[in-house]
Amino acid sequence: MTREELAAQLDGSEYPLQLSRELKDQIKAAGLVVVYGASDDLMEFDGALYDEFGCYNGGHALLDAAGLLPDWENVKDSETEAYALCKRRPFTRSIKAIWGQGDYSWQYETDIPHVTFEIMEDGEKYCRGMVFELSALVVPDPAQVAEQLQKAVEFAGYMATAAEHYQTCANRHFTACDCEDPDQIEKTGAVMGDAYNALTEAIFEFRKRLPA
Template sequence: MNNIKKIQKILHGRNADEVFPEIDLTGLIIITCYDDDGIQFRGEINEHISAFGGTKILLLNKTNNEGFVPIKQYTLQKGLIDFINDHDIEVTIPKVEISVNYYSGLEREYAWVVKTEVPHYQFDIMLEDKKYCQGIILEVEEIRKAMR
């Protein structure tokens, strides 16, 4: 946990245009947003996902607990979930939900907010001296607990 607080301090207040710092992210997943439509995963997941206008992401467990795969809920619904529902198949998929909300206009404190029910740490990403994104730091162990 002490390491997470250090990482949170390093990330908090950084400018969105800055290069991501070289820090040890073993056992952690960092989720932030950039420009108008992208979600960035760092650490145990290194992935970029399009999220124009915001989206819901599901973290699915890989075989043999060898990590996680992020997938947009919409993508999953359009394929696998529709098939499962059409054929009355009962399936339980351990997953963690992450909401990524985009707010246009000046009425909100942030343009992007990343949320989840899994215990996490938050940090602010700045753009032109204004709060731009509220990112999160997740511990892999907390994600695994939430999937049980």
């Protein structure tokens, strides 16, 4: 199940949104998170993250792959919990809950890649919810990123060689065209085409080696 498929399945649902146990299990297994509003003060999370965030009249929820971040007021008196919060804070993403604006009672803004869906109430738009992938919140390991970059740098040398070869073949082909020699034009054109395909493949492979 993709986020697009789930959003399409949920689109047009009636408020209050009620997910069956079977669907919840499918959403969790797919690593997806559903965000939607309830009442006038709650942002609900379901699926791979299961939680709720109090946001009367709107607010900002901070989260990472481990879930919602606790309020500072709730952890400041515990050295362990306060330290854990401080470690998580730089890597969090934000979801802004917007109450009572436009066509919806609830809608959301975030830079997390997502797909939206509508929840209806008595024929009227109630909430524009969203679906995102939990993996979008995972912070890459610095060592893994460094390793990926090193592989990309090493492969860049091969890509540069492929580019130089293509340029050489292209020059030979254009020279043949200037001389108007049909046989040479055909031969150098074929070689240039092969060189171009090799360069294109090298660029594609190089991009695959870049850190996500």
